[in-house]
Amino acid sequence: MTPPRAPQPHLQLAAPAPSAVADGAGAAACTILVVNVNTSEAVTATIRASAVAAAGPGTEIVALTPHFGPESVESNFESYLSAVAVMDRVVTHDGPCDAVVLAGFGEHGREGLQDLLDVPVVDITEAAAHVACLLGRTFGVVTSLDRAAPAIEDRLRLAGLAGRCSGVRAVDLPVLDLEADPRGTAEAFVAQARRCVEDDGAEVVCLGCAGMAGVTDAVRDALDVPVVDGVAAAVRLAESLVALGLSTSKVRSYAAPRPKRVSGWPVSRPAGGRGTGGERRSGTP
Secondary structure, X not given: OOOOOOOOOOOOOOOOOOOOOEOOOOOEOEEEEEEEOOOOHHHHHHHHHHHHHHOOOOEEEEEEOOOOOOOOOOOHHHHHHHHHHHHHHHHOOOOOXXXXXXXXXXXXXXXXXXXXXXXXXXXXXXXXXXXXXXXXXXXXEEEOXXXXXXXXXXXXXXXXXXXXXXXXXXXXXXXXXXXXXXXXXXXXXXXXXXXXXXXOOXXXXXXXXXXXXXXXXXXXXXXXXXXXXHHHHHHHHXXXXXXXXXXXXOOOOOOOOXXXXXXXXXXXXXXXXXXXXXXXXXXXX
């Protein structure tokens, strides 16, 4: 009779090697622009806090607020206007950039930035969904207003991820009200996340707003399921793309715009004095 085998120890992963905080000149190893899609500085501050908390050592987070546009994005009109404002803010940024995170859940503009830039552009909607797909068979999204659900569904469909989404639910709180009552906001998100899991069959929950780190813990503790914050997921994915030396393909879909006059572009004058804010040739962001 073969004697029983002794219990085998669990596999222990080696501790990751420490990341270099800076290069030889003292600069950050990776600089990520995290762009708010609305003009609320308070929202930008919240997004920045989420991004900084998620970023690894050596990553500098630069949070940007558009120079114009709506104070919150809650309609198709505001989303398209925001897309122009975000592109304007990025191309007039006078500083280093290794990647860009578009911090608007379900908003427009990602493809335009990919046309204009040679660095990776990561949208928080797709980032959250991709990460969720690695953690479970299905995922649900909890967002602010119900009218935002179709835009989120469209973004997921365009990304080829709609088939894994069990549904989009809303807490019916305007974006600018989410931080007015943190406890009430967390309770509302927990209630809808519970419906995603118990009624819709979601195995992972994605938070469908930017800068929801405080809500993440509440939902995770209440439901014991993986909860994905889009800003955190996008920052980590952006870091990975930079580390791998990868960026957006410039073949066909996101090739640079053909050179031509674009009247009134960029809309804003860069802080460093570059550009005219009047007329510029496309293809030269």
